Amino acid sequence: MALGVYISVPFCRSKCSYCNFSSDVFSQRVVGRYLDRLVAEVESAARTAESMGGEFERDLDTLYLGGGSPTILDSHSLERLFVTIRQNFRLLSHAEVTVECAPGTLSSATLALLARHHVNRVSLGVQSFIDPEAAAVGRLHNRTTVAGDLAQLRAAGITNTNLDLIAGLPHQTEESWDLSVQRAIDSGAPHVSVYMLEIDDESRLGRELLAGGRRYHAHFVPDEELIADLYLAACEKLSRAGLVHYEISNFARPGFESRHNLKYWKREPYLGFGLDAHSMLRASADPYSWLSGVADQAASHVGGGRPCAVACADLDAVRFSTPDSLEPYLSGSGPSRTLVFRRGALEEEFFLGLRLTRGIDISRLALLYGADQVEAFLPTIGEFTAGGLMLRDRDVIRLTSRGRLLSNEIFARLLSVSESQVSIFEHRSNWGGAREL
Numbered sequence: 120m121a122l123g124v125y126i127s128v129p130f131c132r133s134k135c136s137y138c139n140f141s142s143d144v145f146s147q148r149v150v151g152r153y154l155d156r157l158v159a160e161v162e163s164a165a166r167t168a169e170s171m172g173g174e175f176e177r178d179l180d181t182l183y184l185g186g187g188s189p190t191i192l193d194s195h196s197l198e199r200l201f202v203t204i205r206q207n208f209r210l211l212s213h214a215e216v217t218v219e220c221a222p223g224t225l226s227s228a229t230l231a232l233l234a235r236h237h238v239n240r241v242s243l244g245v246q247s248f249i250d251p252e253a254a255a256v257g258r259l260h261n262r263t264t265v266a267g268d269l270a271q272l273r274a275a276g277i278t279n280t281n282l283d284l285i286a287g288l289p290h291q292t293e294e295s296w297d298l299s300v301q302r303a304i305d306s307g308a309p310h311v312s313v314y315m316l317e318i319d320d321e322s323r324l325g326r327e328l329l330a331g332g333r334r335y336h337a338h339f340v341p342d343e344e345l346i347a348d349l350y351l352a353a354c355e356k357l358s359r360a361g362l363v364h365y366e367i368s369n370f371a372r373p374g375f376e377s378r379h380n381l382k383y384w385k386r387e388p389y390l391g392f393g394l395d396a397h398s399m400l401r402a403s404a405d406p407y408s409w410l411s412g413v414a415d416q417a418a419s420h421v422g423g424g425r426p427c428a429v430a431c432a433d434l435d436a437v438r439f440s441t442p443d444s445l446e447p448y449l450s451g452s453g454p455s456r457t458l459v460f461r462r463g464a465l466e467e468e469f470f471l472g473l474r475l476t477r478g479i480d481i482s483r484l485a486l487l488y489g490a491d492q493v494e495a496f497l498p499t500i501g502e503f504t505a506g507g508l509m510l511r512d513r514d515v516i517r518l519t520s521r522g523r524l525l526s527n528e529i530f531a532r533l534l535s536v537s538e539s540q541v542s543i544f545e546h547r548s549n550w551g552g553a554r555e556l
């Protein structure tokens with residue numbers, strides 16, 4: 120199966136107050152070191168995959184440059200990235216090639232370069248079409264900038280565009296949010312992502328909110344109830360405008376769903392390169408490749424006997440990720456790995472598949488993982504359907520709109536069902552998914 124590749128470019132013109140990603144404003148010298156490391160990483164992709172115990176594949180049907188703001192790189196650096204990918208992978212002719220872009224960073228030279236490298240999708244970090252709201256969180260663009268970027272992209276033949284919006288920015292009201300969503304619809308972009316503001320100590324705004332302070336306009340952030348209402352209002356308005364709500368945070372006109380992000384939710388294989396980048400590959404058929412370094416763990420779980428045969432039958436995939444801090448990454452620290460055994464894979468099927476509006480077919484899971492394994496989840500699923508958080512139509516289960524709002528709690532409950540089961544291997548994937556990164 121062709122892979123997806125994600126390239127992390129964690130550089131921005133300025134740091135947004137709500138940002139909880141591993142991105143920042145760095146000097147040119149750091150950017151240069153980063154690119155050297157990134158290129159080396161891509162060049163050794165096949166060897167890394169093998170050492171992690173995953174099945175490597177040279178064909179790519181999706182490529183995603185995210186960050187950060189990849190479009191703030193100079194033309195030489197961007198060119199180097201695309202050329203490195205082409206030298207080490209085979210980008211299929213129908214591949215979806217996405218680049219994230221901070222509005223206002225698309226020079227004509229950058230646009231020409233993107234077109235030359237067959238970029239056919241651009242994701243713009245708009246966040247709000249209300250200028251004072253965007254300015255309050257440190258965005259450097261206004262809505263005129265966004266309109267200009269969209270016009271430029273269309274002129275260059277790139278009509279597959281996504282607009283990111285955030286519900287819960289300081290100063291947002293029901294009226295201003297409605298106007299923002301309307302402007303996103305009116306822009307003609309065929310894909311819109313709507314995220315609810317995350318309030319945690321990973322961002323300056325989140326920390327200020329938790330501390331009850333007033334910096335970063337924290338005292339103008341809508342309360343949680345209003346943020347939930349804003350999200351639900353956007354779901355309704357975008358759906359009415361023909362943008363189908365296909366994933367918790369994502370809306371698209373038919374045929375414009377993000378093929379790259381669908382790989383994450385459908386558990387299809389992908390590789391990530393750069394800072395804090397995640398990969399998931401099917402486990403190699405060769406047990407010695409993935410057992411290296413875990414033979415003791417495997418042996419102890421099966422009482423010291425034949426670890427390879429037993430563990431092989433149980434292993435589904437390998438996940439690995441690069442360091443999430445810049446210095447360890449630049450100094451060459453290798454990826455850390457999680458083995459995903461069948462029990463973990465079934466958990467992932469639930470909490471990734473339920474993100475999709477189409478839901479999951481539990482009879483398919485029973486065929487793949489065993490009816491007894493899936494049956495353990497049925498009482499909890501029954502509770503969710505009785506509580507109005509899930510719908511069950513024969514063998515297909517999906518979240519209701521209330522269920523989407525409480526998805527993290529639902530996923531945690533489903534994981535606890537699995538934990539109560541006895542497994543040969545104590546395994547827990549620590550991978551929780553990815554934003555339209």
Ligand code: SF4
Binds near residue numbers: 137187188
């Ligand atoms: S939100 Fe996006 S543009 Fe803003 S600092 Fe974070 S990664 Fe950069």
